[in-house]
Amino acid sequence: MVEDLTVDNMLDIQNVEDSDDVEQFVCFKLANEEYAVRIIDIQEVNRVQMITHIPQMPKFVLGVINIRGSVISVFDLRIKFNLADVAFSEKTKIVVAEVGSVSFSFIVDEILENIKLSKSKIDPAPSVASNIDKDCVVGIGELEGRMVTIIDLGKLQEDVIREIGVGNTK
Amino acid sequence: MSDSEIDDDRSEIIAEFLSESEQYLQELNDNLLKAEEILKNDEEVSVDMINTMFRAAHTIKGTASFLDFSNISGLTHEMETILDRVRNSELVLTIDIIDVLFNAFDTLSSLLDRLKSDGTDEGDTTDVVTEIKAVLDGTSGKTDSAKTTSEEAGVSQEKITPPVEAATEVAAPSEDFLKYVGAYLDDTFQNIDRFNEVMIQLEENKVDPIEAVNELFRISHTIKGSSGIIKRNDIELVAHKMEDLLSKYREEKLVPESDIVSTLFIGIDWIKNSAAQIRETNYALLNNTDVIQKLQKCIDKLKLEKSTKSLNETTGDSVDVSQLFSDLPENLTALKENATKDGLNVFRVSYAVDANCVTKNIKANVCNEKLAMLGEIIHCKPDVELIDDNVETAVYVGVILTTSKLLKDIDIAISIDQIEVINIEKEEVSLVQEVAPTTKTANPTKTVKKEVAMKEKETPSTTKTAGVEVTTMRIDTRRLDSLMNLAGELVITRAKFAQLVSEVKHEVSQSKENVTRLSQVGGKIAELKMALRKNSSQSLGDENANANRLNKIFGLLESEMFNLSNKLSMKEVNTKLYSLDEATSALSKLSSDIQSGVMSTRMVPIEGVFTRFKRLVRDIAKELKKDINLEIYGEETELDKKIVDELGDPLTHMIRNSVDHGIETTEDRALTDKPAAGTVKLSASYEGNNICIQINDDGKGLDSNKLSEKALEKGILTQEKLDQMTEKEKFQIIFMPGFSTAAQITGISGRGVGMDVVRRTIEELNGTVEIDTELGRGTNFSIKIPLTLAIIQALLVVINNQVFAMPLECVSEIIKVEDDSIFSVEGNTTVKLRGHALSLVDLETILRMNTKSNENKNSRKIVVLTDGDETIGVEVDRLIGEDEIVIKSLPDHFSDVQGISGASILGDGSIALILDATSIIREAQQKVNVR
Known part of the structure; x- marks a missing residue:
């Protein structure tokens, strides 16, 4: 039985003064690098469970999982972003996101803390600094000396659709 | 497709049409842009692109003409004509033509915008149409289709409906209006359908005319009354006039003449349009002066006749x-x-x-x-x-x-x-x-x-x-949908329970083994004790004391052993487990009852769709001057509302095809031994878990030779491929994109692009279409669709360590094949099954799975899949068994995956993919053809 870890009770949200340009992010590790996504796009975080493979898909599409009766796609961003492969461990989690009306999930190597960043603290992505597709990156945030790449899940979803090529055969 | 909840009716079709058109406009736009780019680079535009655009224009045209949006259908017809010429290489696509098409595209977009905002397709298309005609005339005078086109355009110009104007001053929607409008529309559309039906029966002399007039009168009256409640005086007035007119016939017990019938048709159509308007925009008004005048004219005429009559018989029994x-x-x-x-x-x-x-x-x-x-x-x-x-x-x-x-x-x-x-x-x-507005003459x-x-x-x-009143209430279909989902979850949970119970049973049976083992150990101890006793009887002193102690220990051990085995035998647990088993099977029964109960709430008779066709056939038959009877059977057959909704369009298309292409003209029929009037039969019936809908005409039938010729001519198929096809396969040609047999293009059933859409829609409902035809005698299309989309019986199998579900519907048998009975025929693996060759495919190749199982087996398990026509063997590693599964759709990311129609959640929470037999067979055939 998979235990659901909802964002609310998993992450202890520090109380930073609320202001308009402050946004909350969930930080996670992918192949030893730190990434973050907007917390409002995240539905829940689950332990790794049985993934059903779907044929005819690019490698980064691992397949589908069952999230309480819904069939949700699972992506491996390490493959998508050409990052190093990390073996699944106890810390490996599946993050379920909902952007627009589309739900999907992706594997992360480890869930880190929940952070708040003001927009001014986010620098635009340098052109060559990152391995990952620039389109999906909002910018680079700095947190206690660590660099965190912030990913736009909406863009990621569009990128995925493009790469899968949905609708091309129609 | 939108998840529209409202009754199937015109406004729903319009909504669907709009959302569909948006998609097609996008396609048109994209392709036009691409084509322009390609032309600028002096390259050739691919036929595929032209086909896509053609199909887009054609589909819009088809629906628009069905909905009587003459401006849209007229314009798209022109666009389609250009694209058709380009496709057939009669016209060279230039940047200028692309420009013209862009202009047409813009006009079309604005027409559709207009339709979205107020439900009409008013707008000036003459400029664009002239432009297109110039292109057509300038390049090819050879074919006469340009002439046909202009003629048709001329006709369609005449058909343009009068401008929208508020005929009566009506205040903004009142509270009552908003409160009752939903129920009003539901009832009114039902009444309109009924009215049309009765009218047609009346026209065909199928009913007692007096009864029919009575009913028509009642319906008009009801519409009048309810329109009054929502304060739509314009509709009320039209209904009122119709009622008036009918009341004359009712009082006199006369049968309405044909001109009166047409006028009544005009009236009911106007009401239908208005009601559709209300649904679209909530409060639009249509001009009713025309209709009212027409109705009034009839009433006046009658009054005149009556007054002259009543002068003649002063002391008649009839008293006003x-x-x-x-x-x-x-x-x-x-x-x-x-x-x-x-x-x-x-x-x-x-x-x-x-x-x-x-x-x-x-x-x-x-x-x-x-x-x-x-x-x-x-x-x-x-x-x-x-x-x-x-x-x-x-x-x-x-x-x-x-x-x-x-x-x-x-x-x-x-x-x-x-x-x-x-x-x-x-x-x-x-x-x-x-x-209520009063009229001058009243x-x-x-x-x-x-x-x-x-x-x-x-x-x-x-x-x-x-006496026969059924108490009903309206329920939002979304609620039913969520109930349906819950029932589905219940089925999954039940499966989980059943699995857990069997697991616990397994555990218990293992502990039973332990008990046996324990009692064996107990037996050994007893033996030891006996042996010890024998020994001790012969020994003395200390030894004896030791033996006694040992004896005591053994005794303790023995009783402990007994206790333990008692505990382990878990008599309690066993009885509880038995009850659990019982409870689980009770749950199974309950869950399947709930499921079928919920399902039945979604079942509606197909009548709603069928009734529409009476009018459709009448109108088309009149337009084409053919004499056609539509016979309907089994309209009481019920199926899932969602399917009924989806079926409307494909059926409309097929019926139009049968009437237009199937049935010969009256002159042609006169040359045969057939009755002058053609017959189209539409029937629905249950076949197991499927509904079977048949569309049968006694027309000219399909000619496989003509089909082949046409396919060659159009470049859809090569001679080589045609030679390999069986007669039956050749009939399938009509389902191919870009195909048509009609020599004469009409606004009714177009150029045959529709049939491939028809097949696609039906396949999306997990259904199949079959053709059975005899040259000169007629054609029969039969559509088979599962009764409900949500839950099916499936065979669960393991292939390459992954569980797949095969709809039981498509599984014809399971066979075991020894390795040495497998042959290779022209590179295809085949096996002999009862004298016939059955080709085997491995799913890994068909589905293009990355991994491949390389188990070495002497005998293989083969599941024989069928789509109704073809059969194919699929090798499986292991059979799990039959189960009821709930179909879940895959995320949109996977909408293009071939061979898989959905997913289902199994008892252990894992996901099994549902195999789509039709697409697997098609893929397999393609693979064979490639080799």
Whole structure:
């Protein structure tokens, strides 16, 4: 039985003064690098469970999982972003996101803390600094000396659709 | 497709049409842009692109013409013509032509925008159409299709509906309007459908005309009444006129002539359009002057005829009942209002005292006495005291009664010998000022009568319907959908329970083994004890003491062992497990009951869709001047509402095809031994878990040679491929994109792009279409669709360590094949099955899975899949068994995956993919063809 870890009770949200340009992010590790996504796009975080493979898909599409009766796609961003492969461990989690009306999930190597960043603290992505597709990156945030790449899940979803090529055969 | 919840009707089709068109516009736009780019680079635009654009234009045209949006259909027809010429290499695509197409595209977008905003496709298309014609005329005068085009455009210009203008001043939507509009639309559309149906029956002399007129009258009346409630006086007025017209025929017991029928059709169409408008925009108004004038003309004409007639027969038996209630005293209105305020009903009762009665005065007085017992007579004409016994004709009496009693009470009260009740009607006394617009010709007494709701007038029919009345309530389909999902979850949970129970059973049986082992150990200890006792009897002293101690220990061990084995045998657990097992099977039964119960709430008769076609066939037959009977069977067959909704369009297309292409012209039919009138049969029936819909025509049938020729000509197929095809396969050509057999292009069924869409839609519903045809005798299309989309019986198998579900519908058998009976025929693995070669495919290749199992087996398990026509063997590693599974759709990311139609969640929470037999067979055939 998979235990659901909802964002609310998993992450202890520090109380930073609320202001308009402050946004909350969930930080996670992918192949030893730190990434973050907007917390409002995240539905829940689950332990790794049985993934059903779907044929005819690019490698980064691992397949589908069952999230309480819904069939949700699972992506491996390490493959998508050409990052190093990390073996699944106890810390490996599946993050379920909902952007627009589309739900999907992706594997992360480890869930880190929940952070708040003001927009001014986010620098635009340098052109060559990152391995990952620039389109999906909002910018680079700095947190206690660590660099965190912030990913736009909406863009990621569009990128995925493009790469899968949905609708091309129609 | 949108998840529209409303009844299937025009406005829903319009909504669907709009959302569909958006998609096609996008396609058109993208492809036009791409084409322009390609042309600029001096490269050639691919046929595929042209096909895509052609299909987009054609699909919009088809639906628009069905919906009578002549501007849109006219324009898209022109676009389609250009693209068709380009496709057939009759026209070279230039940047100029692309420009023209862009212009047309822009105009089309604005027409569709207009349609979205106010439900009409008003707009000027002449410029663009002229432009396109210039292109067409300038390049090819060879074909006569340009001529056809302009002719058609001419026709369609005439068909343009009058501009929208508010005919009557109506205030903004009132509260009542918003409150009742949903129910109003539902009822009205139903009534409209019924009206159309009765009209057609009437036209075909299939019903008792008097009954039919009665019913039509009632329907108009109901529409009038409910339109009044939502304060749509414009619709009310049209319905009112129709009612008026019908009431003439009703009173005279006459059959409406054909021109009257057409006028009534115009009327009901107008109402339908208006209702559709309301649904679209909530409060749009259509111009009703035209319709009203037409209806009024008929009424006037009739009146004239009648008045001349009534002049001829002064003392006829027919008496205008309204005469009895003319010249009412002024104070009567106040009396009525007071009565209404007191909660009493006001009735107009008219009766006649038989002409043969010798005591007319007394009879009338008795009758009034009876009425007075029910309430108060506030008016009576003539005064019954003054009735002369010696009058030789019948005496007519009109009474206005205020009473708390109901109509039927009155009816009973005055059922007296020699008294003939002419009419009892309830008068709706409105306390508010009447705002209904009056017409110039209506006379005052008539108007008063029209205010009267006649719902209760038809006493016999009221009681009749009351007997079979089904209590219903409206439920938002979203609620049903969520119930359906919950029922699905229940099925999954039940499966989980069943699995857990079997797991626990397994555990228990293992512990039983332990008990046996334990008792074996106990036996050994007992043996030891015995041996010890034997020994101790021969020993002395210390040894004996030791032996005694050992003996004691053994005794303890023994009893401990006994206790333990008792505990381990888990008698308690066993009985509990037994109850659990029972409970689980009870749960199974409950869950399947709930499931079928919920499912049944979603079931609606297919009648709603079928009824539409009567009108459709009538209209097309008239347009094409063909004589066609539509026979409908099994319209009571029920299936999931969602499927019924989705089926509307493909069926419309197929029926249009049958009528247009299938049935020959009357002249051609005269040359055969067939009856002059063609017959199209539409039937629905159950076949196991499927519904089977057949569309049958006695027309000319499909000619496989003609089909082949055409396919060659159009470049859809090569001669080589055609040679390999069987007769039956050749008929399938009509489902290929870009195919048509009609030499003459008509606005009705177009150029055959539709049939591939038809097949796709049906396949999306997990259904199949089959063709059965005989040249010269007719064609039969049969569509098979699973009754419900949500839950199916499936065979679960393991292939390459992954669980797949195969719909049981598609599994014809499971066979075991020894390795040495597998042959290779032209590179294809085949096996002999009862004398026939069955080709084997491995799913890994078909689905293009990355991994491949390399288990070495001597014998293989083969599941034989069928799509109705073809069969194919799929090798599986392991069979799990049959189960009921809930179909879940895959995320959109996977909408293009071939061979898989969905997913299902199994008892252990894992996901199994559902295999799509049709697409697997198709893929396999393609693979074979490639080799």
